[in-house]
Amino acid sequence: MALQLGDIAPDFTVETTSGPLSWHAYLGDGWGVLFSHPKDFTPVCTTELGEVARLKPEFDKRNVKVAGLSVDSLDSHSRWIGDIAETQGHALNYPLIADPDRTVANLYGMIHPNASDTFTVRSVFVIGPDKKVKLTITYPASTGRNFGEILRVIDSLQLTAGYSVATPVNWKDGEDVIIVPSLSDADAAAKFPKGWKALKPYLRVTPQPNR
Numbered sequence: 001m002a003l004q005l006g007d008i009a010p011d012f013t014v015e016t017t018s019g020p021l022s023w024h025a026y027l028g029d030g031w032g033v034l035f036s037h038p039k040d041f042t043p044v045c046t047t048e049l050g051e052v053a054r055l056k057p058e059f060d061k062r063n064v065k066v067a068g069l070s071v072d073s074l075d076s077h078s079r080w081i082g083d084i085a086e087t088q089g090h091a092l093n094y095p096l097i098a099d100p101d102r103t104v105a106n107l108y109g110m111i112h113p114n115a116s117d118t119f120t121v122r123s124v125f126v127i128g129p130d131k132k133v134k135l136t137i138t139y140p141a142s143t144g145r146n147f148g149e150i151l152r153v154i155d156s157l158q159l160t161a162g163y164s165v166a167t168p169v170n171w172k173d174g175e176d177v178i179i180v181p182s183l184s185d186a187d188a189a190a191k192f193p194k195g196w197k198a199l200k201p202y203l204r205v206t207p208q209p210n211r
């Protein structure tokens with residue numbers, strides 16, 4: 001069965017462009033993003049990997065370790081990454097996993113045979129400090145992902161983990177958040193000294209607590 005939210009993200013040891021990597025040890029006590037791309041030396045993938053390199057400081061700020069993956073060989077990755085730096089203006093600054101025997105791709109369900117039985121699709125897994133899967137996204141090969149959206153979800157997940165809040169539709173960092181319905185008004189009063197606006201008893205809006 002496919003990996004689902006709340007499942008433990010499987011551990012693995014692999015070769016990467018940064019050397020051998022053991023996934024859980026690499027994540028340590030922090031957060032992680034594992035994303036697959038279909039194939040080296042392809043246009044959309046080249047733009048995506050450059051974008052993740054550009055955004056690396058944003059992942060670092062959030063204590064998120066990133067790794068990319070495809071079923072190409074380490075030799076292929078090593079030959080391709082120069083093109084990413086050259087065309088995207090950002091050199092790879094995170095590990096790119098070589099998974100030619102599909103060990104990780106199979107563990108994470110990254111090959112969707114009715115889309116392609118040779119490529120990984122564009123999968124994203126966000127993993128929490130408890131090593132549990134917090135988010136999965138799957139895009140087709142023809143659509144480049146929006147990694148700003150992935151940072152936005154991480155901001156939301158980290159707020160939920162720290163402050164008992166959820167985030168409303170189209171929320172962006174700095175905007176008001178929602179007090180989770182499981183928190184009583186009495187407990188909310190202690191947790192949210194700035195107060196809240198109750199549009200309904202179950203819809204209580206409060207300023208972002210870490211601002």
Ligand code: BEZ
Pocket residue numbers: 038039042043044045046119141142
């Ligand atoms: C691309 O990255 O452009 C791509 C890769 C595989 C299939 C289609 C597009």
